[in-house]
Amino acid sequence: MSGFYVLDVPEFSSLVDAAMKSGRCKVHPKRGYYQFVEFENEIEILRRDTSMNEAVWYGCLTGGLDGKIAHFDSDRLKLIATNEPILGLDGS
Amino acid sequence: MIKPLELHPKLHGVDHTARPTWKLRETVHFYRDILGLPLVHCISAKGWGREKENHADFLHFFFDSGNESTIAFFFYIGTEQPPELVVPKGYMAMANHTAWRVESEAELLDWQRRLESHGVKVSQFVRHEIIESIYFRDPNWYPLEITRSLRDVEEPDAVDAAATIEAAIELEDSGRWKTIEQLWRNKVKFVQASQDRAQEKTPA
Numbered sequence: 292m293s294g295f296y297v298l299d300v301p302e303f304s305s306l307v308d309a310a311m312k313s314g315r316c317k318v319h320p321k322r323g324y325y326q327f328v329e330f331e332n333e334i335e336i337l338r339r340d341t342s343m344n345e346a347v348w349y350g351c352l353t354g355g356l357d358g359k360i361a362h363f364d365s366d367r368l369k370l371i372a373t374n375e376p377i378l379g380l381d382g383s
Numbered sequence: 384m385i386k387p388l389e390l391h392p393k394l395h396g397v398d399h400t401a402r403p404t405w406k407l408r409e410t411v412h413f414y415r416d417i418l419g420l421p422l423v424h425c426i427s428a429k430g431w432g433r434e435k436e437n438h439a440d441f442l443h444f445f446f447d448s449g450n451e452s453t454i455a456f457f458f459y460i461g462t463e464q465p466p467e468l469v470v471p472k473g474y475m476a477m478a479n480h481t482a483w484r485v486e487s488e489a490e491l492l493d494w495q496r497r498l499e500s501h502g503v504k505v506s507q508f509v510r511h512e513i514i515e516s517i518y519f520r521d522p523n524w525y526p527l528e529i530t531r532s533l534r535d536v537e538e539p540d541a542v543d544a545a546a547t548i549e550a551a552i553e554l555e556d557s558g559r560w561k562t563i564e565q566l567w568r569n570k571v572k573f574v575q576a577s578q579d580r581a582q583e584k585t586p587a
Contacts, residue, residue, distance in 0.1 A: 296571065296574050297565075298539055298540075298543045299539055300512075300534075300537075300539055300540065301534065302512045302513070304532075306446060322578045322581070322582065323542070323574075323577050323578030323579075323580070323581035323582065324538070324539035324542055324543065324577065324578075324581065325574055325577075325578060344510055346510060346512075347510070347511070347512055348509050350512065352564075352567045352573065353543070353547065353567065353570075354543070354567075354570075355568075355570040355571040355573075355574040356564065356565055356567035356568050356570075356571065357568070357571050358568075359513070359564070360564050376566045377565050377569050378554075378557055378559050378560075378565065379559065
């Protein structure tokens with residue numbers, strides 16, 4: 292199951308809204324202090340759909356990522372599903 | 384045996400931080416006259432101890448930075464600044480900084496204007512996750528920050544910080560940690576564990 296976790300604090304809440312706006316995800320109910328935003332193959336989020344400045348935007352996946360970053364710059368974040376090991380392709 | 388947390392000795396905020404200076408006049412002018420921090424104490428002493436290092440005679444002086452804290456300097460008389468104590472250029476050395484607290488956006492703006500009116504180069508306001516700050520340098524090139532809190536730090540912040548750090552230490556131990564993406568991916572299991580713990584506390 293691919294997705295990312297969003298900590299339930301004000302500065303990250305607009306990430307959930309922006310993800311929903313992309314229309315390619317399912318937002319799970321809050322569990323503990325996090326919401327899980329699930330996507331199937333890929334999701335693209337635009338910073339202009341969030342209320343984040345760069346200082347917050349560049350830390351927006353700090354809640355945890357089950358997926359891979361395909362693109363991440365000041366304007367746009369694209370995540371894709373992955374089976375790659377976290378530390379590279381040497382089986383660790 | 385380690386005592387339970389509530390019996391641990393406690394700290395009660397910053398008393399002082401200190402650093403060396405080889406620019407006495409400029410440092411006093413900056414902290415006392417530009418920042419307006421009262422000079423509240425000064426030790427002047429013959430060098431003592433550290434015989435093998437031939438400890439220089441020195442001044443150790445303190446400026447009041449509010450809330451019973453001070454920022455302090457050592458001036459080692461008749462010495463040259465060793466190259467390793469010159470503040471290096473670049474962002475990494477900026478990690479070593481002092482950040483003072485103000486209580487409102489208006490106060491932060493006042494500080495920005497005051498510093499600029501004295502010719503100090505000051506950054507724009509930078510909003511991080513929980514603070515908003517301005518950045519500048521003192522005459523010694525030491526990085527300084529004035530910041531205001533945007534919200535209180537609460538339980539979710541602490542739980543999340545623990546998950547981040549646990550995930551990070553595990554990656555550090557691997558010796559092959561290169562990117563923040565690896566951290567965010569490795570963190571998932573720690574986040575899920577925190578969710579499980581929260582659910583045990585408050586069963587549905």
